[in-house]
Amino acid sequence: MSESLGPVRLRVAPSPTGDPHVGTAYMALFNLAFVRQQGGQFVVRIEDTDRARYRADSEQQLYATLSWLGLPWDEGPDKGGPFAPYRQSERLDTYRPYVEQLLADGHAYYCWCSPERLAQMREAQQAAKLPTGYDRLCYGKSREERAELPGFSDVPVVRMLIPDDAPLTFTDLIRGEVNAPRPDDQVILKADGFPTYHLAVVIDDHLMGITHVVRGEEWISSTPKHVLLYSWLGLPMPNFLHMPLLRNANRSKISKRKNPAARLTWFIEQGYLPEALRNFLALLGYSMPDGEEVFSFDDMVEHFDWQRVNTVGPFFDVDKLDWLNGHYIRSIDEADLAGRLLDRLRLDGVVTGEPTERERAVVAAATPLVQTRMVRLNEAPGMIGFLLVADDDLVVEDDALASLKEDAPAVLDASVTALEALPQWETAGIEAALRAVLVEQLGIKPKFAFGPLRVAVTGRRVSPPLFESMEILGRESSLARIRALRSRVG
Template identity: 45%
Template sequence: MTVRLRYAPSPTGDPHVGNIRTALWSWLHARRLGGAFVLRLEDTDQSRAVEGSLQRIEDSLRWLGMEWDEGPEEGGPYGPYVQSERLERYHEATDRLLAAEDAYRCFCTPEDLRQMREQQRASGQPPGYAGRCRGLDPDEAASRAAAGESCVVRFKMPQEGSTTFEDMIRGPITYENRVLDDFVMLKSDRFPTYHLAHVVDDHAMEITHVTRGDEWIPSTPRHVRLFEALGYQPPVFVHTPVILGPDGGKLSKRHGAKSVLDYADEGYLPEALCNFLAIIGWAPDGSTEILSEDELIASFDLARLNPAPATFDTEKLEWMNGVYMRSLSLGDLAGRFTERLDDDLPAEVARPLDAGLVDAFTPLIQERVKLLAEVAPMTDFFFTDDVEVAEPGEFIARGMRKTTERAAPALEAAVAALEPLAADWRAEPIEAALRALAEELGLRAGDLFMLCRVAVTGKRVTPPLFETMEIVGATPSLARMRAAVPVLAGAYPS
């Protein structure tokens, strides 16, 4: 039998990492077993729908490399793949259950339900529907509904015995039926609830494994009963562990509960985020946690998930992203830098974003960059005619703090020492000239280098200085150094 797994988000905004981790696990399992991965939009709660959500969901999956086999736009043999376009199927299932008296119409108003909850609370009973309309005559209820009286349809749960289902990673789970109330399956607007819609669709689309968060465990016995009442074979259930923040509490935005596209904006690599999410709650064989997409597919198995809560470690994600950055070929990395710089650099940059320039500085920063978002702030001076320095104190290294009056003359001397090299502007002679000058002036080499570094780049922390100056070029480098001399002279007169 071909395995079929689905990702069925609601269109309520960008998918967050917990949601996507579950989708990723389904995708990996389907790919390992040569099965199908289906994208289905569960939009039955129209009040919560956010315009553009489907596009953002698809963009998130595509950015991560998680292509799907069937979906809302691609279609497929089991479409449509948007639940609001499948209402007739839910109505047919509801009619079957009503005819078999496995469901009933409920006319309780919101006020009725509120009073019911208050009475239950006052008497110490668990909250839930008390069954007021359960005994209504079906023909009478049908007549009231036909006359226009507002109602919902509830599934009739058994009131005795128990319901057991098998979870792939947790084993058998049993609930006493007396604690399971009669749930709403069709709302008064004739839209189904999640309970009915996903049961009908998972059967119709031949979904073999339902992978979802463990918050759905208490609802699963209801779903099992609904599958059985409709004559359907329940799928394999896999309830995934919750993701916690580093403090052991619920994952918050501060600790990583952001959308996938937020991580893309921050400069994470898709392959790093995939690798990281895959191992939150799953331990691969072997000692390494760095796994390519092919390695993840080859080794992943839903049955080996750990049901215990897992921690989202942002520091580990940053480390892993750095590992991936350093493992890329220089050509691949330069291409990603170029794409990112095209978005991040101001439109008015003086030097064009050409491949040769990016190729030149990529080796200098590969070991330093952890996120693509760091590239523009680290390299923007390569693309400008002038650099801005916040204040003169930025030029001064620790060793020169007591002799700041020497700063301007030293930088002026550096210009003079480097001017003869303009025709052969390379890192090695630049370094040799500046080291010789520092010795001649009786300065620490690092103090002189800091003056040149800030003058040329506007920053105290940069890629290697001499290679940087070579790439910037003789004319711009010397011009920036000359422009900085009067700034230092005015701030620190000799």
Template identity: 60%
Template sequence: MSTPGTEREVRTRIAPSPTGDPHVGTAYAALFNLAFARRHGGQFILRIEDTDRTRYVEGSEQQVFDTLHWLGFGWDQGPDVGGEAAPYRQSERLPTYREVAERLLAAGHAYHCWCSSERLTQMRNRQQQLKMPTGYDRMCYGKTREERAELPGFTETPVIRMLVPDEARISFTDLIRGEITPPQPDDQVLLKADGFPTYHLAVVVDDNAMGVTHVIRGEEWISSTAKHLLLYGWLGWPVPVYAHMPLLRNVDRSKISKRKNPAARLKWFQEEGYLPEALVNFLALMGYSMPDGREIFTFDEVVESFDFARVNPVGPVFDIDKLNWLNGHYLRALGDEEFLRAAEPFLPAGLGVDDVRTLVVPLRERTKKLSELADQLDWLAADAVEILPADLAKHGLPPADARTALEAFAKNLEQLDPFEPAQITPTLDRVVGELGLNRRRSFMTARLALVGKPVSPPLDDTMAALGAARTADRLRQAAAGLPS
């Protein structure tokens, strides 16, 4: 069965607001809008909703572009690429919104409202105290400016509100959720006193102007859809098909937000060292299941199989452990040079890729996200490390034996040429055998002397990364600090 609306060229869009660091939900929405458009050979549009000037943040728009490009997402129309429906910033489309609002006024579908913000706050507080439904009480409806000025709470510059018919019960068919009847809407402000539109007017005007056929957005907008459908009807415009995606949620089932969860910031994933392929795979899993049940797949594979019947309407929990598992898989799939290029920005200060080249295999195998490299490699960047007595007692040799082993290791290792893992391990084994010491504890003692903690890449790789001189020096320094 074909998806409604696909008889004409499919056009989808996302419309983020430049109000700070881009939200991970922007990437989540972009993924499914782009996948659906590509599945049907259509177009994907990026629009910037910058009408809330009080929350506008300079540079945020560029961050949207940069982070979405980092994920591998591109768009066919947008502020940076142009298109037939330009401009793609709402702040550049103000005359259009004013014209449509005046048209609604003339047709009797909207009216001026002169109520002050203080008066509206008092109204809402009273409604809440009386446990009444909240919404505008239509004090201004049907009044001239002069008539309204005689009443309390008047302000000079009016807004324009939509006039919602009483009992305007509107239903629509959602591609994910089936038949939906949203709550009765109130008289929403369409045009603010500053001349900027509210979301509800702008989204309808822009989606129509840009030929959007399918609105794929978060479920939090379900309650607003009735307002949008009224506007479409009054204006005589074709209605897009709706699909409301499940919201990303925290473990406590609350909506994921930048206040509660750093992972709500899209930039956070770059800062933590997640690969874009892993994040795209993860976000797809949050709302979609592949026909064969696979959990590891590419964006192109989502496109090939995309079907709204496979979207789960239940809000998924944002499981960072699952993302770490996925990212580890994608890291292990990288070649040596690819891994080193990805790792370079996350290396401790003073280290370059050549310093860790001999460690690439063990690092790739044990790393879940690239930000872990700083802790895994701090010993390599340090001038010296310290053996903690508790670690030595738990994992290593008794102090006297430890001193003997470390001095013997240093003496024998500095004579190796070449100083490579293939020669290092046999040398360590020979020394341990000659001294008659426990191999595991002897090796752990050397590890503590070299990295200062009981966890590191394999000992021979660790020594090779340090080099012969630094290895011997650290072993001797550690031995000197132990009792005879």
């Protein structure tokens, strides 16, 4: 295992087969932290050799989500770089000479077995409770010899010839000495001319000067194949580091099929801040020397040490992420949060097009009212959307209407009279006038006195502070909404 391969260069190499996985961001975070600490380069490489599952929009989603998360890369398909191209589908001519070398040296062989024959072979092995793996029917045979046997396919694949004494132990910079199971004769070149992951990753990592291969622990079992390929081709070996897998509460691997949080876009949809998600992903596999749980990416870079990576698969605790997100929302500058809330309101269609001056002013004024109450940005429409909709478009929720008691008409009538007489429309005066008429004159307990007004003004049972909200909304709209509710309750 080499520790001196030149300047530090790390990469993430996702497959564009769907929405970007949160595991890609997890790996990118640790790669980038080490690269920035060491003054190296961080590369995005697209491993698009799985053409059956390829999705055209997936690559652009990856760039967008990593950018949103604040994990910039130095080289990649979109940025170029000295080792372009950075898509495997554009590098097919690169791999063929290495395949020919392996064939010529006796480390690989052609296999003409049809998919049907391979499926029958696996079924028979499983029925006999034998280890599954290729039975080497094609090994040592010419095309003509193999064609005389059943299950022949015209277009062959190329397989590795795994020796009996294949090295099964390797050094991992996180885990130390690691033992892996013996691999079978892995396909390295498919019938369509595309390399499999196992060949392409070795060749690309070598040609792109990757010094540290950081990936999930599910790849431990594949590492002996890669070690063999490096050895057979006479290539210097990178450092291997296998991160713990992200797991669900039942300890199963987090997957996009079973858990929406596996999709990186889900965190944007749910209104998480990128700095909170970075902090959370770091905590899943890492601990700071002082044990602090809230820390920035720069803090992580400053203290980064692979030995502090916890190899126990972390539990993906959304409650912990919510706690962190709330902390960051409360910590950022009001103007910064107002901008993010406005972006969220545009995303959800509450604000359409370029925000008007009024919309900007309303959101800025409402931000301090919700900053201490908010956990996720997707709460913004529910919390302050009522301040931005036209009075006639305000939706009064069913549970809010159901909460109104028999005194609601009297409360609303008295409130209109008191508010119409106010000389100035500001929070303190609004509160004083309403308390005087509802609590002191009508004798309603404060706990219940303002409920009908909240329903009228916001359309909800729970809202930001009522009197401050009414000041932001303005006299005309506040009174119009109170009158509108009054007409509905008889």
